[in-house]
Amino acid sequence: xxxxxxKGNIAIIGAAETDSVTVQPDMSQLELHxxxxxxxxxxxxxxxxxxDGIATTAIPFEVAHHLxxxxxWLDGTMVGGCSYMLHVRHAxxxxxxxxxxxxxxxxxxxxxxxxGVGPYGASPQSLTGQFEAPFGAxxxxxxxxxxxxxxxxxxxxxxxxxxxxxxAQREYAVNNPRAMRRKPVTVDEILADSTVAYPFNKDMICVxxxxxxxxxxxxxxxxxxxxxxxxxxxxxxxxxxxxxxxxSQMEDLTSFEGFRRASQEAFATAGVTHEExxxxxxYDAFAHLPLYMMEDLGFVKPxxxxxxxxxxxxxxxxxxxxxxSGGGLSYTHSGMYGMFAIxxxxxxxxxxxxxxxxxxxxxxxxxxxxxFGAAGSxxxxxxxx
Amino acid sequence: MATGLVPSPxxxxxxxxxxxxxxxxxxxxxxxxGKFYFYPRSHCRYCNSTDVEWKTVSGKGTLASYVINNRPxxxxxxxxxxxxxxxQLDEGPRMMSNIVGVEAKPENLELxxxxxxxxxDRGDQVIPVFRFAEGA
Numbered sequence: 001x002x003x004x005x006x007k008g009n010i011a012i013i014g015a016a017e018t019d020s021v022t023v024q025p026d027m028s029q030l031e032l033h034x035x036x037x038x039x040x041x042x043x044x045x046x047x048x049x050x051x052d053g054i055a056t057t058a059i060p061f062e063v064a065h066h067l068x069x070x071x072x073w074l075d076g077t078m079v080g081g082c083s084y085m086l087h088v089r090h091a092x093x094x095x096x097x098x099x100x101x102x103x104x105x106x107x108x109x110x111x112x113x114x115x116g117v118g119p120y121g122a123s124p125q126s127l128t129g130q131f132e133a134p135f136g137a138x139x140x141x142x143x144x145x146x147x148x149x150x151x152x153x154x155x156x157x158x159x160x161x162x163x164x165x166x167x168a169q170r171e172y173a174v175n176n177p178r179a180m181r182r183k184p185v186t187v188d189e190i191l192a193d194s195t196v197a198y199p200f201n202k203d204m205i206c207v208x209x210x211x212x213x214x215x216x217x218x219x220x221x222x223x224x225x226x227x228x229x230x231x232x233x234x235x236x237x238x239x240x241x242x243x244x245x246x247x248s249q250m251e252d253l254t255s256f257e258g259f260r261r262a263s264q265e266a267f268a269t270a271g272v273t274h275e276e277x278x279x280x281x282x283y284d285a286f287a288h289l290p291l292y293m294m295e296d297l298g299f300v301k302p303x304x305x306x307x308x309x310x311x312x313x314x315x316x317x318x319x320x321x322x323x324x325s326g327g328g329l330s331y332t333h334s335g336m337y338g339m340f341a342i343x344x345x346x347x348x349x350x351x352x353x354x355x356x357x358x359x360x361x362x363x364x365x366x367x368x369x370x371x372f373g374a375a376g377s378x379x380x381x382x383x384x385x
Numbered sequence: 386m387a388t389g390l391v392p393s394p395x396x397x398x399x400x401x402x403x404x405x406x407x408x409x410x411x412x413x414x415x416x417x418x419g420k421f422y423f424y425p426r427s428h429c430r431y432c433n434s435t436d437v438e439w440k441t442v443s444g445k446g447t448l449a450s451y452v453i454n455n456r457p458x459x460x461x462x463x464x465x466x467x468x469x470x471x472x473q474l475d476e477g478p479r480m481m482s483n484i485v486g487v488e489a490k491p492e493n494l495e496l497x498x499x500x501x502x503x504x505x506d507r508g509d510q511v512i513p514v515f516r517f518a519e520g521a
Binding site: 195 | 390481483
């Protein structure tokens with residue numbers, strides 16, 4: 001087919017997660033990819049032989065061969081946790097241009113049990129190995145968190161504002177039987193807990209899980225003939241961008257250019273306004289991220305995202321239900337969470353979410369990768385424009 | 386000598402790490418646009434000029450942001466919290482480093498307060514760390 005990669009010409013027709021998205025010590029990372037992929041294909045009513053394109057953060061042909069797929073289009077884009085937003089975007093371009101017809105996007109990560117996972121850490125000769133790791137910035141909680149104090153000072157916020165994000169999202173997780181953290185919490189309880197990396201206490205930091213997820217992407221035209229046709233989720237628009245691998249090189253510590261550029265392109269290509277977005281997924285490895293994102297995406301003005309959370313606007317029944325699975329902070333976070341943000345948007349758009357929000361027609365999904373490094377944005381809808 | 390990860394220079398970054406061994410903070414400046422930039426590379430990050438020069442800078446700056454890492458991972462000492470800090474150098478660039486010389490408590494860490502460079506031996510290298518400026 002030829003035509004636009006946006007405006008609803010491309011559809012997600014299969015979507016699935018592994019049996020569990022919490023703790024799976026009996027599965028390797030590759031098997032997490034495989035189980036999620038098989039479930040997504042089954043959801044779409046397809047077989048491996050129907051797939052001609054593969055996109056994943058693993059070695060794409062390793063996953064393809066493992067599943068018995070003979071791909072003619074391979075995408076190994078690896079820009080951290082938002083890679084899957086980029087995979088969907090790249091798959092859409094490939095399908096629109098005729099380079100592929102049915103693309104499988106897979107994620108699998110044994111982030112907690114570390115089965116079949118390579119060693120962690122930067123080479124001492126890499127930029128991070130020379131200019132960040134020697135200063136004790138070696139883990140996500142000691143790297144991604146560093147700009148937050150500057151952000152909080154600029155807008156007169158304190159740690160309770162980070163805790164409010166956790167409380168808001170936990171309201172969803174409490175009613176999501178698949179979520180890792182399901183106990184209701186208060187701001188005071190969160191602040192009284194142990195401090196992993198000040199200002200971040202334990203619950204302001206994502207869960208660490210073993211999980212897989214997969215998507216099947218094809219043309220809207222082809223999707224119409226598939227058994228799942230009434231559950232198709234259409235790609236209206238998308239964007240991708242980046243800044244630096246080093247946290248010190250983030251231009252403005254209180255706003256991420258990656259979010260601004262990727263989201264602007266996503267809105268522009270989709271041709272929708274902020275008012276038309278019913279549901280938002282903000283990649284939340286840490287509690288400050290939804291604050292940065294909501295402001296950088298333009299849903300609120302700079303400095304207003306904390307009050308937006310505190311006022312309940314992101315909670316069930318709020319003006320903009322956000323991270324409705326519980327997010328990385330409560331639902332699952334295997335390491336590269338982006339796949340699960342997309343999958344929750346698909347569930348909400350299909351009307352199949354555990355904590356289903358009313359009247360979700362259009363969802364915005366924002367990802368981030370390698371800390372404030374890369375960004376990917378998707379605008380998804382259950383209706384073709 | 387504090388335990389921790391040891392940086393390993395590349396040809397382009399070697400002058401920076403030779404500088405730290407001499408207890409000098411050496412940063413590149415572009416002769417075309419006049420801007421200092423960090424990290425080291427063969428060209429100016431602002432105007433792409435290759436007419437760039439190593440300069441020993443003041444070692445003065447301010448504390449731009451930080452976290453207190455209470456859970457350092459080996460080879461860092463797991464029992465000793467690390468103040469992971471972003472330092473805004475007076476010459477313009479920002480770099481990651483540590484704040485030393487104060488107990489790792491938020492009340493000791495005033496954002497935008499002036500800091501000066503100090504040096505810490507680490508394996509076969511010397512890493513630049515910062516302490517709050519005297520009489521500030």
